[in-house]
Amino acid sequence: MDNSAKPNAKQAATIRHVDQPECRETFADSINSVFFDGQTMRIEFGITRMDEMKQDQPLTGRRYPACRLVLPVSAAIELINKMQQTANALQQAGLLKPSGASAATAPVQTPVQDKPSTPAKSPVPDRASMLEKLSLLDKTSVLGKSPTSQK
Known part of the structure; x- marks a missing residue:
């Protein structure tokens, strides 16, 4: 009997990207809100529509939800890490000014769950610390600014 192939052994799945050209694209010119409830991150993207301009009147407009991503x-x-990579590329291209190093700009990593936990400090943050970082995002979060710096 061949014991080399264990039915319970974990295997990494190979996932291929398959494009769907008919997939709808949604334009947004703002992020209305970012909310983390402990299980999911909800991002509401917005679109701004300007009201008709009237002489001697202040410019006004309205912001509508364009889509909600959960x-x-x-x-x-994964989104946070991809956005950090994009921000780094924009900084290297000179299109974005660095805002200074902080814990918020450090890559977020998925904790390894298959290995037993060790008492030594790991460079990979645990799930609780990642959830804590994500929970700092709220409806007042602005891209590139921490919630505590907004007043």
């Missing part, structure tokens, strides 16, 4: 924790972490 992500599980793993996809939220």
Whole structure:
């Protein structure tokens, strides 16, 4: 009997990206809100519509929801990491000024769950610390600013 192939052994799945050209694209010119409830991150994207301009009147407009994106924790972490990579590329291209190093700009990593936990400090943040970082995002969060710096 061949014991080399264990039916319970974990195997990494190979996932291929398959494009769907008919997939709708949604334009947004703002992020209305970002909310993390402990299980999912909800991002509401907005579109701004300007009201008719009237002489001697202040310029006014309205912001409408364009779409809402709901992500599980793993996809939220992946989004954060991809956005940090994009921000780094924009900084290197000179299109974005660095805002200074902080814990918020450090890459977020998915904790390894298959290995037993060790008492030594790991460079990979645990799930609780990632959830704590995500929970700092609220409806007043602005891209590139921490919630505590907005007043």
